[in-house]
Amino acid sequence: MLNLELRPLQENDAPAIDRILRQTGMFTAAEIDVANELIDIFLHKPDQKDYVIVAAVEPGASTEPVGYVCFGPTPATEATFDLYWIAVAPARQGQGIGQTLLNHAEQESVSRGGRLMIIETSSKAIYLPTQKFYERNGYVVEARIKDFYAQGDDRLIYTRRF
Numbered sequence: 133m134l135n136l137e138l139r140p141l142q143e144n145d146a147p148a149i150d151r152i153l154r155q156t157g158m159f160t161a162a163e164i165d166v167a168n169e170l171i172d173i174f175l176h177k178p179d180q181k182d183y184v185i186v187a188a189v190e191p192g193a194s195t196e197p198v199g200y201v202c203f204g205p206t207p208a209t210e211a212t213f214d215l216y217w218i219a220v221a222p223a224r225q226g227q228g229i230g231q232t233l234l235n236h237a238e239q240e241s242v243s244r245g246g247r248l249m250i251i252e253t254s255s256k257a258i259y260l261p262t263q264k265f266y267e268r269n270g271y272v273v274e275a276r277i278k279d280f281y282a283q284g285d286d287r288l289i290y291t292r293r294f
Contacts, residue, residue: 134228138236141185141200146171148196149187152221158258159219167217170202182207183216186236188229198224201233203241206250213241215251234269242294249294255286266290 141149149171153164174185183204187197199220206212215237220229241249251266253259255276271290280287 134232135191136188136229136232137191138186138188141171141174141187143175145187145197149200152219155222156219170216184240188233199229199233201237203237211245211247213246213249215249230265247294249292251290253288254281255288
C-alpha cells in the first residue's frame with residue numbers, strides 16, 4: 133500500500149520540484165520557468181487564491197517531495213478548476229503517486245464547490261502515457277487546437293465533470 137503524506141508545498145520543497153520537472157524530460161525550459169513562477173506565487177503571496185500546490189512526501193523517509201500537483205479555480209468561472217501541473221519523480225512513476233495527487237486535486241476541488249476540472253496537455257507522442265493516465269481517470273478530450281504549441285504539436289484539452 134502506498135504510504136504518502138500530502139501537504140502544502142513548503143519553501144524548501146522548491147528545489148526538489150524543479151529537479152523533478154527537469155528529470156522527467158517532459159517539459160521545456162520555458163514550461164519549467166512557468167511552473168517555478170507559480171510555485172513562487174504560491175509560496176510568497178499567501179493571500180493569492182489562484183493556485184493550490186501540494187507536495188507528496190513519504191513519511192519517515194526523506195522530507196523531499198516525490199511529486200506534486202498544482203491546481204486552482206479557473207478565474208472568471210463558476211465552479212471550474214484547472215489542473216496546471218502534476219509531476220512525479222521518474223524513479224517513482226507507476227507506483228500510484230500521480231493517481232494519489234490527481235485524486236487529491238479532484239477531491240479538494242469538489243470540496244471547494246468545483247464541478248468541472250480542465251487539464252491541458254500536448255499531443256506529442258512523448259505525452260501518450262500522460263494522455264492515457266487522464267483517460268483512465270475519467271477525463272475526455274473536449275477540444276483539440278491544432279499546432280498550438282508548435283507545428284504538429286496540438287493542445288489537447290481534457291475535461292471531467294463531477
